[in-house]
Amino acid sequence: MDKTLASPNAAVADIPDGARLMIGGFGGSGAPIELIHALIDRFRETGSPGNLTVINNNAGNGAIGIAAMIKAGMVGKMVCSFPRSSNAEAFNERYLAGEIELELIPQGTLAERIRAAGAGIPAFYTPTSFGTELAEGKPVEEFDGKMYVRERWLKADYALVKAETGDTVGNLTYRLAARNFNPLMAMAADRTVAQVSQLVPPGGVDPETVVTPGIFVDGLVEVSEPQQEEVLVRAGVVY
Amino acid sequence: MDKTLASPNAAVADIPDGARLMIGGFGGSGAPIELIHALIDRFRETGSPGNLTVINNNAGNGAIGIAAMIKAGMVGKMVCSFPRSSNAEAFNERYLAGEIELELIPQGTLAERIRAAGAGIPAFYTPTSFGTELAEGKPVEEFDGKMYVRERWLKADYALVKAETGDTVGNLTYRLAARNFNPLMAMAADRTVAQVSQLVPPGGVDPETVVTPGIFVDGLVEVSEPQQEEVLVRAGVVY
Amino acid sequence: MAYSKLTNAQIAWRAAQDLEDGAYVNLGIGFPEMIAKFQPEGRDVIYHTENGVLGFGKAPKEGEEDWDLINAGKKAITLNPGASFFHHADSFSMVRGGHLDLAVLGAYQVSRNGDLANWRVGTKGVPAVGGAMDLVHGAKRVAVVTDHVTKDGKPKLVETCSFPLTGVGCVTRVYTSLAVVDIVDGHFVLREKLAGLTLEELQGVTGAPLHLEGDPADLTVPDLD
Amino acid sequence: MAYSKLTNAQIAWRAAQDLEDGAYVNLGIGFPEMIAKFQPEGRDVIYHTENGVLGFGKAPKEGEEDWDLINAGKKAITLNPGASFFHHADSFSMVRGGHLDLAVLGAYQVSRNGDLANWRVGTKGVPAVGGAMDLVHGAKRVAVVTDHVTKDGKPKLVETCSFPLTGVGCVTRVYTSLAVVDIVDGHFVLREKLAGLTLEELQGVTGAPLHLEGDPADLTVPDLD
Numbered sequence: 001m002d003k004t005l006a007s008p009n010a011a012v013a014d015i016p017d018g019a020r021l022m023i024g025g026f027g028g029s030g031a032p033i034e035l036i037h038a039l040i041d042r043f044r045e046t047g048s049p050g051n052l053t054v055i056n057n058n059a060g061n062g063a064i065g066i067a068a069m070i071k072a073g074m075v076g077k078m079v080c081s082f083p084r085s086s087n088a089e090a091f092n093e094r095y096l097a098g099e100i101e102l103e104l105i106p107q108g109t110l111a112e113r114i115r116a117a118g119a120g121i122p123a124f125y126t127p128t129s130f131g132t133e134l135a136e137g138k139p140v141e142e143f144d145g146k147m148y149v150r151e152r153w154l155k156a157d158y159a160l161v162k163a164e165t166g167d168t169v170g171n172l173t174y175r176l177a178a179r180n181f182n183p184l185m186a187m188a189a190d191r192t193v194a195q196v197s198q199l200v201p202p203g204g205v206d207p208e209t210v211v212t213p214g215i216f217v218d219g220l221v222e223v224s225e226p227q228q229e230e231v232l233v234r235a236g237v238v239y
Numbered sequence: 240m241d242k243t244l245a246s247p248n249a250a251v252a253d254i255p256d257g258a259r260l261m262i263g264g265f266g267g268s269g270a271p272i273e274l275i276h277a278l279i280d281r282f283r284e285t286g287s288p289g290n291l292t293v294i295n296n297n298a299g300n301g302a303i304g305i306a307a308m309i310k311a312g313m314v315g316k317m318v319c320s321f322p323r324s325s326n327a328e329a330f331n332e333r334y335l336a337g338e339i340e341l342e343l344i345p346q347g348t349l350a351e352r353i354r355a356a357g358a359g360i361p362a363f364y365t366p367t368s369f370g371t372e373l374a375e376g377k378p379v380e381e382f383d384g385k386m387y388v389r390e391r392w393l394k395a396d397y398a399l400v401k402a403e404t405g406d407t408v409g410n411l412t413y414r415l416a417a418r419n420f421n422p423l424m425a426m427a428a429d430r431t432v433a434q435v436s437q438l439v440p441p442g443g444v445d446p447e448t449v450v451t452p453g454i455f456v457d458g459l460v461e462v463s464e465p466q467q468e469e470v471l472v473r474a475g476v477v478y
Numbered sequence: 479m480a481y482s483k484l485t486n487a488q489i490a491w492r493a494a495q496d497l498e499d500g501a502y503v504n505l506g507i508g509f510p511e512m513i514a515k516f517q518p519e520g521r522d523v524i525y526h527t528e529n530g531v532l533g534f535g536k537a538p539k540e541g542e543e544d545w546d547l548i549n550a551g552k553k554a555i556t557l558n559p560g561a562s563f564f565h566h567a568d569s570f571s572m573v574r575g576g577h578l579d580l581a582v583l584g585a586y587q588v589s590r591n592g593d594l595a596n597w598r599v600g601t602k603g604v605p606a607v608g609g610a611m612d613l614v615h616g617a618k619r620v621a622v623v624t625d626h627v628t629k630d631g632k633p634k635l636v637e638t639c640s641f642p643l644t645g646v647g648c649v650t651r652v653y654t655s656l657a658v659v660d661i662v663d664g665h666f667v668l669r670e671k672l673a674g675l676t677l678e679e680l681q682g683v684t685g686a687p688l689h690l691e692g693d694p695a696d697l698t699v700p701d702l703d
Numbered sequence: 704m705a706y707s708k709l710t711n712a713q714i715a716w717r718a719a720q721d722l723e724d725g726a727y728v729n730l731g732i733g734f735p736e737m738i739a740k741f742q743p744e745g746r747d748v749i750y751h752t753e754n755g756v757l758g759f760g761k762a763p764k765e766g767e768e769d770w771d772l773i774n775a776g777k778k779a780i781t782l783n784p785g786a787s788f789f790h791h792a793d794s795f796s797m798v799r800g801g802h803l804d805l806a807v808l809g810a811y812q813v814s815r816n817g818d819l820a821n822w823r824v825g826t827k828g829v830p831a832v833g834g835a836m837d838l839v840h841g842a843k844r845v846a847v848v849t850d851h852v853t854k855d856g857k858p859k860l861v862e863t864c865s866f867p868l869t870g871v872g873c874v875t876r877v878y879t880s881l882a883v884v885d886i887v888d889g890h891f892v893l894r895e896k897l898a899g900l901t902l903e904e905l906q907g908v909t910g911a912p913l914h915l916e917g918d919p920a921d922l923t924v925p926d927l928d
Contacts, residue, residue: 001499001500001522001524026754026755026773026791027754027773027777028770028773028777029754029770029771029772029773030771057791059829081831081832081833081834082831082832082833083829083830083831084828084829084830084831085777085831088829091829092829095829096828096829102829102830104830104831104832105832106832106833106834106835106836106837107753107791107795107832107833107834107837108753108791108794108795108798108799108834108836108837109836109837110791111790111791111792111794111795112358112360112792112795114792115571115792116363117575118571118575118577119351119567119570119571119574119575120365120366120571120573120574120575120576120615120616121351121363121364121365121574122364122382122383122385122387123363123364123380123382123387124355124360124362124363124364125360125361125362125363126359126360126799126840127359127799127840127841128799128836128837128840129836130840130870130871131818131868131870131871132836132867132868132869132870132871133867133868134832134836141362143361143362143391144361146361147871148361148362152382167560168560169524169533169560171560171562173447174447174788175447175771176447176769176771176772176788177752177754177755177756177771177772177773177788178771179755179788179789179790180754180755180790180791181790181791182790183790184790184791184792187571187575187577201559202558202559202560203559203560205562207533207557207561207562207563208412208413208414208415208448208563209447209448210562210563210564211790213532213562213564213568213572214524214532214533214560214562215502215524215526215532215572215577215578216577228770228771229770230770230773230777231770240724240725240747240749265529265530265548265566266529266548266552267545267548267552268529268545268546268547268548269546296566298604320606320607320608320609321606321607321608322604322605322606323603323604323605323606324552324606327604330604331604334604335603335604341604341605343605343606343607344607345607345608345609345610345611345612346528346566346570346607346608346609346612347528347566347569347570347573347574347609347611347612348611348612349566350565350566350567350569350570351567351570353567354567354796356800357796357800357802358792358795358796358799358800359796359798359799359800359801359840359841360799365574365615366574366615366616367574367611367612367615368611369615369645369646370593370643370645370646371611371642371643371644371645371646372642372643373607373611386646406785407785408749408758408785410785410787413563414546415544415546415547415563416529416530416531416546416547416548416563417546418530418563418564418565419529419530419565419566420565420566421565422565423565423566423567426796426800426802440784441783441784441785442784442785444787446758446782446786446787446788447788449787449788449789450565452757452787452789452793452797453749453757453758453785453787454727454749454751454757454797454802454803455802467545467546468545469545469548469552470545
């Protein structure tokens with residue numbers, strides 16, 4: 001069994017119009033830039049995939065990565081906790097023009113809903129957002145004298161993640177705080193593809209230090225010197 | 240901040256009568272034998288702590304560890320998924336004599352209930368046990384056309400865990416499959432103490448390979464050549 | 479016609495023929511574990527065990543066990559390249575979350591709508607459930623290996639389970655000592671039976687109607703001594 | 704009497720005096736982050752950030768940033784010995800699960816029963832919530848640092864929040880530019896106030912009654928230029 005894919009293009013080739021797409025990363029850390037750009041290339045060449053729902057903590061920065069997807073007009077909806085950031089013009093413009101939908105979710109609830117999807121837990125209770133407008137319409141319940149909101153799992157059709165080392169059967173490790181949402185999203189999508197900075201044979205990752213076991217990963221592509229979103233944004237790169 | 244404790248005896252010195260006590264391990268792998276035996280020593284010397292509720296996947300093997308606790312008469316109730324095993328006479332005898340209570344929980348639900356306690360999730364839905372006698376009396380609900388059972392978090396007053404390497408601020412790694420319930424229980428108890436085979440200064444564990452972050456650990460004691468439950472059982476050791 | 483029912487090894491062999499290349503599989507402790515021995519050449523199967531190991535291999539030689547490296551049946555195992563360790567909650571996320579391709583379990587009874595009873599036969603003794611109730615949910619395919627009848631000759635494939643249930647409507651294929659039976663829309667559908675066994679004989683030891691979708695194939699298994 | 708209200712740095716300094724040795728603390732992005740700068744000597748505080756780091760240290764020098772090593776405010780950080788990384792679900796387990804000793808946040812308004820409004824002031828623009836709604840639940844103590852009044856002089860400590868809530872009954876202490884106020888049983892209890900400020904003056908810029916439990920102490924903060 002070898003899950004290696006030929007290229008970032010091959011990794012995103014079968015994502016259809018309207019797909020629900022989880023993209024790992026938090027701010028610029030852990031964002032799979034090469035996979036995202038391959039998807040933009042495909043859209044520019046073929047007009048597909050469009051009308052995507054993108055699930056990420058943020059809504060893109062600068063003019064690369066998710067921001068470039070939004071600018072290109074591929075994204076119908078963002079699901080995130082913090083779309084507002086210093087370089088989020090791409091999202092802001094489309095949102096204020098009513099051209100993109102937003103589902104706003106508290107960050108911990110977003111993480112837990114994704115984890116629940118991966119773990120086969122269709123719903124759970126959290127204290128987060130109780131009594132706020134983000135809980136409107138959601139069932140509430142009291143446990144041990146405290147009020148909680150019921151939240152549903154959040155699944156996706158595809159997840160694009162960025163990892164540091166991967167072996168060819170899909171075991172992954174991450175670099176520093178670039179871990180963030182990546183291991184959760186890998187669990188929660190029907191099909192997960194990872195870009196890894198270093199692809200090694202099975203046995204090349206110590207079984208005790210694997211963060212994402214290979215069962216959660218469907219395909220991997222090596223991008224040996226990956227671009228870093230924050231570095232690109234600071235350099236003013238436009239994709 | 241240094242969470243080092245002087246000895247296994249010191250680590251278990253303040254566990255009171257009637258405490259709910261999580262003990263890590265699965266079968267003989269990952270069982271904190273020295274902490275358990277220190278607790279038995281205390282009970283033999285002082286008559287306390289008694290009437291404990293012990294949460295573990297199993298109900299002890301042979302005549303050491305949890306089995307020896309049961310034999311000593313310290314345990315009022317076991318919460319586990321698989322009390323029946325080849326060397327579980329200590330539990331069997333007391334259970335069949337009506338001298339010990341049993342709460343039987345499917346293994347995945349046991350793990351998830353413990354994780355939920357650590358994660359501040361008071362209740363969640365699982366497909367596991369739906370339509371069986373283990374779901375009797377529990378709320379059920381349909382999501383997306385499938386039936387689920389609602390389960391509550393499972394908390395404890397104390398957790399005793401066994402880890403491989405720990406630093407003095409409580410970061411832990413585990414050895415092979417001895418990980419099992421240990422990281423979950425460390426999250427779910429008011430007070431968690433760990434026995435570690437190797438105690439190192441802060442920085443001695445690679446931040447990327449930490450399995451249990453120190454926030455979940457209140458005290459550590461080094462037991463440099465720990466006993467292994469299965470090895471003791473096979474050697475017929477009686478504690 | 480004459481027939482001799484399959485041994486457990488032969489049932490396991492037959493189940494092993496359906497292992498798919500690249501599949502993630504959990505084999506229940508005891509009899510189902512035997513299936514791994516008959517994994518067909520050229521197929522790569524990754525085995526999961528509840529206590530937090532993916533990609534484990536054969537048992538070590540006696541005397542070479544490391545008792546921190548065990549499976550859910552508390553037997554010593556070894557690791558294949560590409561193995562990983564994880565805690566129990568992550569392990570059951572794999573189970574419940576639909577990540578396993580196949581789980582194979584033993585059974586006391588399977589009903590025609592796929593209910594499974596395999597954890598308890600009565601109210602005596604110490605009950606124990608382990609991971610069985612979790613394993614029947616989430617795996618893309620849940621199969622059972624079992625003798626076709628109980629030791630005293632009663633059907634194990636039944637209209638309704640009389641023993642306490644492990645799960646409701648969860649089993650999709652049963653490999654028995656006489657036949658291979660699928661569960662489709664609340665019915666037993668006979669796929670294969672021993673060549674020497676008539677349909678009537680098989681129905682006679684089966685507790686609910688066997689449906690046919692075309693002729694059943696011969697259940698052919700090598701001698702395994 | 705004359706008084707000059709505290710600067711943000713002075714409010715942060717005062718809040719920092721309550722950091723306990725060995726505490727696990729999350730400082731909200733922006734103003735609350737400043738508290739770490741004033742951590743008293745001899746106290747060991749372990750800082751948590753939502754994006755999966757425990758035990759981070761000061762900002763790196765300019766030019767030495769590694770942009771994979773950031774905090775929730777997307778600022779570059781460094782690691783202290785004993786740091787660890789974990790994913791977002793584990794990170795918010797620490798938050799919601801009651802493992803943090805203290806979370807300090809900014810505020811638009813705090814009501815006398817401890818409701819906090821700090822994520823949105825109206826319906827214009829792009830809303831963003833981040834981890835604020837999670838942080839107000841679970842930490843053993845939730846404190847706020849804020850100016851005592853808005854830019855146009857309106858009270859931020861109020862009877863009832865008029866802005867959208869972040870959490871209900873969650874704040875237990877407020878450090879303002881004029882006072883230190885606890886929230887006890889649905890009331891503001893004044894603990895400290897600037898020496899030059901009368902109780903009447905303070906009440907005049909506070910939107911709900913200030914209760915006393917004994918005389919309030921002087922709020923004394925060094926010059927911090």
